[in-house]
Structure formats: structure tokens, C-alpha cells
Amino acid sequence: MDLTPARGTRDLLPAAVAVRDHVLATITEVYRRYGYQRIETPALENTERLAGSQGGENEKLIYRVLRRGLPEILPEGTPVAELVDLGLRYDLTVPLSRFYGHNRAALPDPFRSFQVGPVWRAERPQKGRYRQFYQCDIDMLGEPGVLAEIELIEATTEALAATGLSGTTVRVSDRRFLSALAARAGLPEPAWDGLFITLDKLDKIGWEGVRAELSTRGLTGGQIEQLAGTITGLHGLGEGDLAGALAKALPDLSEDVLADLQESAGALGELARERDLKWEFDPTLVRGMGYYTGQIFEIVHPASSGSVAGGGRYDKLIGRFLGTDVPACGFSIGFERIVDLLGAPAERTAVAVLYEPEVPAAEALRVARRLRADGRSVSPVRRRGKFGAQLGRLEEWGFGSLVHLRADGAGEERQLGGS
Amino acid sequence: MDLTPARGTRDLLPAAVAVRDHVLATITEVYRRYGYQRIETPALENTERLAGSQGGENEKLIYRVLRRGLPEILPEGTPVAELVDLGLRYDLTVPLSRFYGHNRAALPDPFRSFQVGPVWRAERPQKGRYRQFYQCDIDMLGEPGVLAEIELIEATTEALAATGLSGTTVRVSDRRFLSALAARAGLPEPAWDGLFITLDKLDKIGWEGVRAELSTRGLTGGQIEQLAGTITGLHGLGEGDLAGALAKALPDLSEDVLADLQESAGALGELARERDLKWEFDPTLVRGMGYYTGQIFEIVHPASSGSVAGGGRYDKLIGRFLGTDVPACGFSIGFERIVDLLGAPAERTAVAVLYEPEVPAAEALRVARRLRADGRSVSPVRRRGKFGAQLGRLEEWGFGSLVHLRADGAGEERQLGGS
Numbered sequence: 001m002d003l004t005p006a007r008g009t010r011d012l013l014p015a016a017v018a019v020r021d022h023v024l025a026t027i028t029e030v031y032r033r034y035g036y037q038r039i040e041t042p043a044l045e046n047t048e049r050l051a052g053s054q055g056g057e058n059e060k061l062i063y064r065v066l067r068r069g070l071p072e073i074l075p076e077g078t079p080v081a082e083l084v085d086l087g088l089r090y091d092l093t094v095p096l097s098r099f100y101g102h103n104r105a106a107l108p109d110p111f112r113s114f115q116v117g118p119v120w121r122a123e124r125p126q127k128g129r130y131r132q133f134y135q136c137d138i139d140m141l142g143e144p145g146v147l148a149e150i151e152l153i154e155a156t157t158e159a160l161a162a163t164g165l166s167g168t169t170v171r172v173s174d175r176r177f178l179s180a181l182a183a184r185a186g187l188p189e190p191a192w193d194g195l196f197i198t199l200d201k202l203d204k205i206g207w208e209g210v211r212a213e214l215s216t217r218g219l220t221g222g223q224i225e226q227l228a229g230t231i232t233g234l235h236g237l238g239e240g241d242l243a244g245a246l247a248k249a250l251p252d253l254s255e256d257v258l259a260d261l262q263e264s265a266g267a268l269g270e271l272a273r274e275r276d277l278k279w280e281f282d283p284t285l286v287r288g289m290g291y292y293t294g295q296i297f298e299i300v301h302p303a304s305s306g307s308v309a310g311g312g313r314y315d316k317l318i319g320r321f322l323g324t325d326v327p328a329c330g331f332s333i334g335f336e337r338i339v340d341l342l343g344a345p346a347e348r349t350a351v352a353v354l355y356e357p358e359v360p361a362a363e364a365l366r367v368a369r370r371l372r373a374d375g376r377s378v379s380p381v382r383r384r385g386k387f388g389a390q391l392g393r394l395e396e397w398g399f400g401s402l403v404h405l406r407a408d409g410a411g412e413e414r415q416l417g418g419s
Numbered sequence: 420m421d422l423t424p425a426r427g428t429r430d431l432l433p434a435a436v437a438v439r440d441h442v443l444a445t446i447t448e449v450y451r452r453y454g455y456q457r458i459e460t461p462a463l464e465n466t467e468r469l470a471g472s473q474g475g476e477n478e479k480l481i482y483r484v485l486r487r488g489l490p491e492i493l494p495e496g497t498p499v500a501e502l503v504d505l506g507l508r509y510d511l512t513v514p515l516s517r518f519y520g521h522n523r524a525a526l527p528d529p530f531r532s533f534q535v536g537p538v539w540r541a542e543r544p545q546k547g548r549y550r551q552f553y554q555c556d557i558d559m560l561g562e563p564g565v566l567a568e569i570e571l572i573e574a575t576t577e578a579l580a581a582t583g584l585s586g587t588t589v590r591v592s593d594r595r596f597l598s599a600l601a602a603r604a605g606l607p608e609p610a611w612d613g614l615f616i617t618l619d620k621l622d623k624i625g626w627e628g629v630r631a632e633l634s635t636r637g638l639t640g641g642q643i644e645q646l647a648g649t650i651t652g653l654h655g656l657g658e659g660d661l662a663g664a665l666a667k668a669l670p671d672l673s674e675d676v677l678a679d680l681q682e683s684a685g686a687l688g689e690l691a692r693e694r695d696l697k698w699e700f701d702p703t704l705v706r707g708m709g710y711y712t713g714q715i716f717e718i719v720h721p722a723s724s725g726s727v728a729g730g731g732r733y734d735k736l737i738g739r740f741l742g743t744d745v746p747a748c749g750f751s752i753g754f755e756r757i758v759d760l761l762g763a764p765a766e767r768t769a770v771a772v773l774y775e776p777e778v779p780a781a782e783a784l785r786v787a788r789r790l791r792a793d794g795r796s797v798s799p800v801r802r803r804g805k806f807g808a809q810l811g812r813l814e815e816w817g818f819g820s821l822v823h824l825r826a827d828g829a830g831e832e833r834q835l836g837g838s
Contacts, residue, residue, distance in 0.1 A: 003520040006463045010461065011458070011461070017456070042424050042430070044482070044539070063484050073496060074497055077492060079493075080492070147801075263779070360682070379531060381528075382566075397527035
């Protein structure tokens with residue numbers, strides 16, 4: 001029988017799980033101090049909730065689950081859509097929106113949510129990408145002000161630093177700024193998303209590539225130069241001059257947006273002075289999800305080509321479930337990416353009680369129990385084969401020391417390896 | 420839009436997750452000290468691995484996942500079975516067997532596995548039963564001797580005691596004993612499982628019910644009385660007389676089985692003297708899973724009508740995946756049942772920074788940051804509505820104290836409730 005995990009999925013061995021658990025415990029402790037409360041939603045959601053939730057491409061990747069009680073041979077002409085009623089969640093934001101709508105009366109206001117768990121996407125398998133992977137999100141629901149944005153950024157940079165990722169840079173922009181930029185460039189609204197997709201590629205294809213793409217999108221040379229000039233002029237502005245420069249470059253930008261961005265900039269500037277952290281306004285930052293409505297942000301780290309966390313404000317998503325809009329802002333840590341970046345600081349404290357076959361099980365267990373009393377990890381292992389070879393295997397399996405137990409008693413504890 | 424979770428599933432709110440996390444952390448710490456290493460397998464497995472793995476009734480409850488790339492209208496006469504290639508796991512033992520077969524070369528021998536996570540069964544929804552629920556298993560793979568059984572029982576009773584469930588009773592039996600009992604009763608082998616199913620009900624239907632069922636299974640009155648006499652005579656035997664009494668009652672029982680049971684009995688007796696724990700030999704203990712081959716056990720607690728943990732030896736299951744038999748023994752904690760039994764010791768240490776609307780976000784965040792420095796959970800909450808009513812809500816949401824922040828500065832920290 002083929003024993004490999006299902007295509008595109010993977011087994012996590014003890015060493016990998018230990019790293020993941022360590023990273024998760026570290027992040028959880030930071031978020032706990034910020035008052036984020038962990039919730040869990042079911043892996044399965046009704047299909048109509050997963051569809052039409054602006055998940056874009058992700059909706060095409062949903063694993064669909066067969067209804068129960070179907071006949072084994074289907075009637076002619078049955079559409080596939082009628083065979084399924086459930087799907088596996090492809091992110092944690094759609095389930096959170098449903099959760100909030102369903103449980104709102106019992107939740108604090110604002111509600112600080114912390115979620116971590118697997119999501120599933122039937123993507124084409126490729127190196128380092130899996131069809132089941134963890135997401136790790138915090139969200140603040142019910143807070144309209146930039147306190148939400150700033151706190152989410154503060155908590156997430158602190159969580160990343162606690163895992164060992166210091167020296168991060170926070171990039172900030174705003175969907176409302178992007179809209180004003182697109183309007184100013186003279187594009188009709190249906191063409192804005194296309195502009196944003198192109199701008200988002202600036203890191204990869206440079207200004208030359210962006211200029212070429214924009215001209216295929218129907219912008220004239222003059223429009224493109226004006227846009228490029230605006231963007232270049234705004235890139236990397238600090239807290240001192242951000243609102244002024246934005247107002248000058250885009251006179252139609254509302255006072256609210258300017259005030260929000262200036263308040264975020266001031267608070268981020270303060271954080272950056274206190275911690276090992278940079279921040280910048282990035283006018284080409286887009287973030288893919290169509291549901292963002294206000295500030296958007298991401299965190300980058302020199303060791304990773306992609307961002308290590310991303311998020312933003314989405315004030316209209318919950319309303320689609322609840323019927324009433326609820327201000328909402330979230331930040332998602334790229335859990336799998338961070339685990340890959342950090343790797344394993346192998347802990348070698350486990351003790352093996354290596355017992356000879358003639359030792360009664362009860363005696364091996366008694367010796368283990370005594371050694372375990374001070375909190376150490378202790379396991380009996382039966383003596384087998386060549387002694388030196390077995391010590392090598394114990395070391396390979398992660399044991400740090402051993403006690404050799406013969407019928408006439410236990411020897412001194414001895415360290416493994418380290419020579 | 421209907422916002423209830425998918426039928427038979429549930430949302431877990433912060434208070435419920437806090438209890439679950441606490442129980443899980445407690446169990447994990449005990450199992451860590453015994454050297455059990457956490458692994459994770461994907462939620463999805465190929466259907467042919469889930470089917471035919473002696474999961475019995477559970478196999479009928481598998482959530483089946485549609486293949487990707489199907490046409491939206493299916494050709495006439497397509498069997499449902501051809502539409503699916505994956506299923507959600509219904510337990511953690513089948514995936515563990517596949518995992519062990521696939522990763523054996525990289526694993527210690529014996530391998531002490533710890534798994535915790537959701538499984539899915541499309542059961543008829545009923546009170547207290549969910550279609551997604553957690554299982555929490557330890558397994559020792561590669562150890563043929565009763566050291567495995569005894570250690571699993573020791574570790575699991577310790578884990579349960581650590582969560583607060585002391586005063587447990589361990590019930591022990593052996594599938595090989597049950598087979599000898601059935602043979603002695605004069606039943607042909609195909610009828611043994613029926614006998615076991617009936618015996619398993621003794622707790623519920625009493626001897627009268629068992630006698631009635633056994634006569635419908637074709638046993639004569641004389642056979643039934645002999646069986647009842649044997650069982651009654653063996654019930655509750657202690658470590659001193661177990662092997663002798665078994666050998667006398669069932670002369671065909673092999674020396675190996677007697678020696679195993681006597682060794683377990685001795686070790687459990689020793690444990691029972693050291694800890695707040697009872698154990699007994701229970702000749703009517705069956706445990707449902709068809710894959711058990713040797714000793715079986717469960718743990719009961721006065722506060723729960725069903726068992727709180729169960730397990731046994733299954734030396735033939737991994738061989739079905741691997742082609743070679745591997746000795747294996749496992750113990751599964753009824754995680755959901757234990758969480759229900761324990762409920763919540765509500766922790767009320769979180770601090771609210773209740774800031775007036777005119778206070779800048781940065782200042783509210785600054786005050787929260789200072790209070791958070793000593794490790795406490797601190798969250799800004801905007802002042803809103805009547806003061807007394809808001810304090811009531813803060814208390815209801817689990818905050819233990821608050822700092823009231825006005826434009827002219829922060830007040831003293833004050834406790835909430837407790838009066």
C-alpha cells in the first residue's frame with residue numbers, strides 16, 4: 001500500500017512539531033498579554049458561506065465535501081454542485097465573520113480574536129507549498145479607530161520579535177489612498193484593481209515593467225509619468241511629513257484618511273524609536289484580498305523574500321454575513337514561513353533508561369519514574385544489538401543522556417554525544 | 420444568511436477554548452515527561468487507506484471529498500465512489516499506522532507517539548455529540564512487552580490526575596482471555612464478537628439482560644450459567660491471585676497471556692499503592708475496536724458514566740499498512756468528555772484600559788504597554804454609554820480590573836466585581 005500522505009499534504013515529525021509548538025507558544029503568550037482570546041471554528045463550513053465571500057481565487061480551491069445519504073449511482077444529469085453541501089475552510093477570516101455574527105451577543109466589544117489552525121486549498125502542489133497549512137490571525141472587531149491598526153501592528157511585531165525575528169520593517173498604505181491615486185491617474189473605477197495588481201509587482205518587475213504593463217492597461221505615457229512621479233515622491237515618507245505630502249499629491253484625499261494615516265505614522269514612529277523595528281509608508285503596497293477598505297500593512301524581514309505577516313482593515317466583510325457593517329481589522333502571521341525561517345534549536349535533555357532484557361518491566365518503569373520526578377523527560381528503551389551502535393541511535397533520536405539498567409541495578413547517568 | 424455552524428459542528432468561544440487549552444497543556448506536560456513526542460498527520464487521507472482499516476461502523480461515517488477537476492455535469496451512471504479520492508480522518512489510529520509505515524526509518528524504536536487534534540464523523544447529531552471533535556492519543560510502537568501497557572496506563576492516569584481527575588479506576592482485560600472464554604463457552608469463532616458485544620452491556624442491562632441476549636445468540640441455559648459463573652468468579656481479582664484463578668477457570672489460556680496479565684497486575688498494584696488510584700481485572704471489558712489483539716484497558720471516574728480513557732494492544736494493524744507486523748499499544752483520552760467534566764476555573768486577571776473618546780489612541784496604547792510590562796493581559800477599551808453599565812459589561816467579559824484613562828491622565832487601577 002502506498003503510504004505517502006495524500007498528494008500535496010505532509011506528515012509532521014516530532015522535531016518539526018517541536019519547532020512549531022515553540023513558535024506557537026511564543027506568539028500565543030504575546031497575544032495573550034494584548035488581550036487576544038483564542039477561538040475555534042469548525043473546519044467545515046456550509047458551501048454557500050464559503051462562496052461569494054470575496055475570497056477571489058481561493059474560492060476555486062475549496063475542497064468540497066459530498067452530502068451524506070447519496071445513492072451510490074447518481075441520477076442522470078446531476079450537477080456536481082448538488083452533490084456537495086460543505087467545504088473545508090480556505091482561510092480563517094470567512095469563518096471568523098460567521099462566528100462573530102453568530103456569537104456577537106456573548107463577545108466583548110471590541111472583540112480581540114486570536115485564531116490559529118489549519119486551512120485547506122487544493123492548489124497545484126509545489127515545493128514548500130502544501131494543501132493543508134496553518135494560518136495564525138489576530139483580529140479586532142468593533143473598533144472603528146486606528147487604535148486597532150496600531151495595536152495589531154504593535155502586538156504582531158512584538159510576537160515576531162519574541163520568536164527571534166527582530167529587525168523587521170512594517171510597510172503601511174491605505175486602500176482609500178490607492179483609490180484616490182487611481183482616480184487621479186484618470187482611470188475609471190472598474191480598471192482600478194488592474195492598476196493595483198500592476199503596482200504590486202514593482203518589487204519584482206521594476207518601473208520599466210510597471211510602465212509597460214500600465215500602457216497595455218490603457219494609460220497614456222503622460223498619465224504613467226505623472227503616476228510614477230506621485231508614487232516615487234511619497235515612497236518612504238516618515239511621520240513628520242506624511243499627511244502634508246499626501247494632501248499635496250492627492251488633493252481629493254479626505255481629511256479622515258489623512259488624519260488616520262498621520263495618527264498611525266506617529267504611533268509607529270514612537271514604536272520604531274523604542275524597539276528594533278523600522279516602518280515606512282509604501283504607496284505600492286496593495287495586499288491581495290479584495291475585502292480591505294482602509295489601512296493595509298505588511299511586515300518584511302531581511303531573511304524572507306515575501307512578507308512574514310500582512311493585514312488591514314475590512315469594515316464591509318462582516319456586514320455581508322450579519323446585514324450590519326462592523327468595523328474590523330486583522331493581521332495574519334505567515335506561520336509556515338516563520339517556522340521555515342527559524343528552524344530547530346534542538347533540545348537534548350531527554351533521558352533513556354536502557355534496560356537489559358532480563359530486567360522486569362516494573363523495575364525499568366520504577367527507575368524512569370524516579371528520574372522523571374524532577375520534571376525531566378525519561379523513557380525506558382530495551383537494550384538491543386551492539387552497545388555502541390545503540391548509543392549512536394539513542395543520540396540520533398534526540399536523547400541527551402542514558403542510565404544503563406542491568407539486573408543488578410542501575411549505573412550512573414552518562415551523557416550522549418557532545419564530543 | 421444563516422450563521423449557525425454547519426450541522427453537528429460548533430463554535431468554541433474564548434472561555435471554552437481556555438479550558439481546552441489548559442487541559443491540553445496539562446496532559447501534554449505529563450506525556451512530555453514520559454518521552455511521548457507529538458506528531459501531526461494531515462486531516463485528509465486517501466479513501467482507500469481509510470476504508471478497510473477495521474474502523475467498523477466509523478468507516479460509514481467518513482466525510483468524503485470530491486476530486487478536483489470534475490466536469491460540472493457528470494456523465495450518466497457515474498458511481499459516487501468514483502467522484503471521491505480523499506476523506507477526512509475519523510480517528511487518529513489509522514493515520515498513525517500510515518505515518519509509522521511511511522516515516523519509520525526516521526523514528527525512535529520504540530516510538531512513543533502523542534497526537535491530539537480534530538477528527539470528523541458524520542454521525543446523527545445529538546446533544547453533547549459533535550461531528551468534529553478532538554481525540555488525544557498516546558501510542559507506543561515497536562515494544563512487544565507489557566512495559567508498553569503499564570507505561571501507557573501509568574502516564575495516562577497521571578495525566579488525568581494532573582487535570583484534576585483523581586480517584587480514577589483502571590479496568591483491565593485481554594482479548595486473548597475473551598477468546599478463551601468464548602471458546603470455553605462452546606461458541607464457534609464467528610459468533611465470538613456477538614458474545615463480546617453482549618458482555619459489554621453488562622453494566623447497562625445487568626445479568627438478566629445478558630442472559631436473555633445470550634440465549635437468543637444460541638447458548639443453552641447450561642452454557643450461560645457456566646459462563647456467568649466463570650465471569651463472576653474472575654471479576655475484581657487482585658494482583659495476588661489473578662494468574663492462578665485465570666489458569667484454573669480457563670485451562671487453555673496460554674502461559675504468555677497469564678504471565679503478561681500477572682506482570683501488568685503486579686505493576687498496577689504497585690501504582691495503586693503509591694497513588695490515588697484503583698485497578699481491577701474486568702472480565703466483561705470488551706472495548707469496541709476490532710483491531711485489538713492483547714490487553715485492553717479503560718479508565719473510569721465516578722463523575723462520568725462512560726469511560727474517560729480507553730486503549731489496548733493492536734499488534735496486527737500496522738502490518739496491514741506496512742506488510743510487516745509491528746507491536747503496538749495505545750491509550751486514548753476522551754478529551755471532550757474530560758473538558759465537559761472539568762469546566763472552567765475562570766481566571767480574572769485581565770486589565771481593561773478604559774479610555775475616554777478624547778484620549779489619543781497612542782496614549783491609550785502607551786498606558787496599556789506600561790501595564791503589560793509585568794506579563795499581564797491588558798487591552799484598551801473605549802469609554803461608551805453609562806459608566807456603571809460598561810463596568811458591568813467589562814466584568815461579564817472576564818476583565819478583573821480597569822484603569823480609567825481621561826485626557827488629564829490615568830486613574831488608579833480598580834478591581835471589578837468580587838463584591
